[in-house]
Amino acid sequence: MEPAIMRAGWELLAERGYAGLAFEELAERAGCSRPALYRRFANKRELIIWMLDNAARDTDPALPEHVPPRTVLIENLWAFVRHLGGPAGVATPELAQARRRDSELSAALDALYERERQPYLLALSRALKDALPAADISALVDNMVGAVLFRAGLQGQTLKLAQVEQIVDQALVAGRAMTRKARR
Template identity: 25%
Template sequence: MPPQPRRGRPRDAQLEQRIVAAVLTLLGEKGYDGISIEEVARRSGASKASLYRRWSSKRDMVLAALRAGPAQDGAGEAVDTGSLREDLLELCRRLDRTMRRTDARTAMLLLEAGLEDPELCAAIETAVGPTGARLPRAVLEAAETRGELPPGADPFVFEEAVGSALLLRRTNGLAADASYLEALVDAIVLPGLRASAALGRPLPAGIFSGTPTPAPLPTAPPHQHPSEETP
């Protein structure tokens, strides 16, 4: 009889739920930089060894928590409805669901982490599938093939307008229902995508692109000597 394959230790579903809850709570309290293996272990009642058996790094642990939490709806599924408009609406719905599965502060802190760490932003999209934060290149290419977009359309319009609008509505407690998303796509995104192709030049990176250009820090006014002060 051939030897039976060795089985690893069975997963503890309840423990993993506590770990996910601890990671998401810390994300909302302290942001990505405030999460540590030690604190997650303490809050979840897990040992550090059990965490490292599951994930080799903090980033992998956070990605797993996002996959099991805010981004679980539609995670891993490519967007391909056969229509550019419907693809855009599906991406908008995904991003809105992702944002609303967590509190506004967590959404803001996660965005902040992605802006500071472009690799984290890219890893989230890779790990959980299209979340709606970015416009996949495959969606643009399919639309060009179907003749819905001219070649050269830039994802800036989608990533800047949709990401900013939905984040603003989320943080202010405003709904983004079907009619709102349709207006966003029909009045802003679709015309903007067509216009971007006609510009013939690259556009700035959108807020959720992972590579936006930060604003320069304000410079302090020159120190005025007391004798120079206006009486």
Template identity: 40%
Template sequence: MSRRRGERLEQAILDATWELLAEMGYAKLTMEAVAARAGTSRPVIHRRWPTRAQLALAALDHAAPADTEPPDTGGLRTDLLAMMEHVARRHGSVHGEVLAGMAVETARDPEAAHALRARLASTAQGGQVATIVRRAVERGEIPAVRLPSRVARLPLDLMRNEVVVYGRPPGEDVITEIVDSIVIPAILHAPASEGLQAG
């Protein structure tokens, strides 16, 4: 049998990583177990993903890529609720367990902290919120605002906090409270702008 290379080998490694994450969780994931499952060696994996955290996040993106198009329900509040409910469903899966496990490890593992920060910095969630707010402005639902990046990231930050602190994604009542009491007021108190900007 010919040796697997390039994309075929990468897919086998990521598939094996995802299977192991689903079976045993992030805390018990090892490079050795992934290598055995994928039929390769640890050095091969290590050349592509130097740390376990980077490998786990790559497998997460491979198996469950982040959504880039936000919901469009016709209203700011219902768009935000729909987006956060979708995130909550994802965080209730292996996706959420990986992020929660990594968040716990960041206190003692600088490599996990770096990988997680890089992942969160590149998340599409802030862009989704900016799109939702832009649509609300275009509908005349709210005044034009300059959306700070921290406000754009707020829904995902709060969702992650719930998962890390309580070990599970928030329910519908908590999501509603977050949107009504925190996210929408933060958006409405953003600086006024002649045209919507995020950042």
């Protein structure tokens, strides 16, 4: 039942937007009952977070330990490109609008983002030998993720791996420059 709910949820979100997503139509498309949906999800906010969480997990890279930080950054950012190239990419602009109208959705999306950005924060901090404060590392991560989100998620560009590598390398260069400046 979950794959059918996921598929129907993405379809409806793309067609009707967050505000127009109704459990009744979702249940019909997924081939289940509305009460079955409500047993699983208290509301559409929970449904959306579940959909995004599962879509993100489907593209997360499986990396062995002791992979160089640059590789971790590239693989995670490349996974994000794939994530945005799937159903979640269609929903990204709509959810950006919906979060303005729904503070609980906004808070849930923020919590999901914080969890998803942990591999970036750890890898970038490791790459820069823990020489920058957490706020600077966080800003660099936001710049990397934001570049991909803007290009792939909002503009619908098809990014190549070389472009992802360039984004990561720019963040590393900027981080090293910040580290040198902080030491002066």
